[in-house]
Amino acid sequence: MRRFLWGVIGICACLLTIGVALADSDGTWDVFLERGTSDGADSLIFVDVLTGETHEMVTHGERYTRLRNGILYYDSSQQAVLFAQPDQAEPQAHPYIHMDPDARRIDWTTSDDKRQIAWTLTYGPPEAITTVTHVLSADGTGPHEVLSDGPQIGVRVLPIAFSDDGNRLFVDMYPDGLERYVAYSQYAGLHQLDLETGELTPLPGEPGCFCGAGIRGNSFVRLSLNSDPSAFDVRYYNLASDRAVTIPAQGFNNFTQAGDVLLTSDGLQAVYALSDVSDFGTAQQSIRTVFMLVDLRAMRQRPLTEPITTYVH
Structure with missing residues (x-):
């Protein structure tokens, strides 16, 4: 059986890996994405974890998405949806x-x-x-x-x-x-x-x-503007029972950008990114981001991390 793992390589000298095992045939692979090489292209790197064999594909893509046996992405240079698999020499058009x-x-x-x-x-x-x-x-x-x-x-x-x-x-x-x-x-x-x-x-x-939102199972989590412009309530809805709860915001000075809501597989916890952006679009632009953890059993939210100086997805 092939297990297919999807990872992401951060270009700033650190490796960020996200993996999920998938069933297919003949082999076990890790997949990494290296963004923005010297000529502006990306690289998809397939690594056979049993043999160490490496297969690299040069891509010009966006919206890379893991499927059961390959990587789907949009090639902006060709204006085409392509599909990359480790047993192919080059990405192919999706069927x-x-x-x-x-x-x-x-x-x-x-x-x-x-x-x-x-x-x-x-x-x-x-x-x-x-x-x-x-x-x-x-x-x-x-x-x-x-x-x-x-x-x-x-x-x-x-x-x-x-x-x-x-x-x-x-x-x-x-x-x-x-x-x-x-x-x-x-x-x-x-x-x-x-x-x-x-x-x-x-x-x-x-x-x-x-605003941001996330859906998983019967859990629907929706960020909502608060009367404080730098705070977001979290609205929780159970889509099976019609239960609705508003989790009060925790205010942070100037943290006015929020989204990328993710839920755990059991729908009991969520996390989202909350950012403070100053001088947007200028050479002086600065960013601070915290992860906010939402406990959907206790119905409360709190910061999970100290601020870092970038957007996080």
Whole structure:
């Protein structure tokens, strides 16, 4: 059996590794991503952990995503979705996920077990946006369209996550183009899409502020603006029982940017990044970031780390 591990190499002389074991065939591999080599390209480095054999691929990519047996990413130089595997000499076009020549953007997400993939293709100008959503399931039926939304003014559908049973897809009605101006993953109006009926319904409390959120199992965690501009409440919703709790903010002077919410697999804890950004976009820009830990049993939040001088994802 092949176990496939995904890691990330930080370019600033330190190695950051994130790994998950996956089942496939013939071998065991670690995968590392080296960002921004001398010519501006990236490197995907596959390491056979049994033999030490190394296979390196030069890539020009973004949104690197681990699948069950390879790495999916968007190649901006080719405007194509490519798939890299350790037994291939070069990345290849993914057999199902393609950038339509008439589309101007593609986004995707995967289920936790990597057996399902959802992707959206965005068409049209900002004043008339249409988004088409497809899902590729593990049952071998191939990709199928599950939603066509639009035309909308300034909003596109963004896939976020699958439910545990794979029957629902969580999506955001995302302000198109705003991702260029924010440091963290933030959402405007989260919905759930029933993949059998096609029914699209807003999640509890939505639409909310353009703030961070995370969904795992039946736990829906939403950051919410507080009356203090440098503090975020955490709103917790149990999607099975309709239970709703607001966890009060902990204020930090000038920490006004927050997002990238992650939940544990049991849905009992969450963490998010909270940053203080001064002189944004100038040569004097400075950043301080803390991790905030959210205990969803005790219903409280607290800082997990001392401030560090960078964004953290």
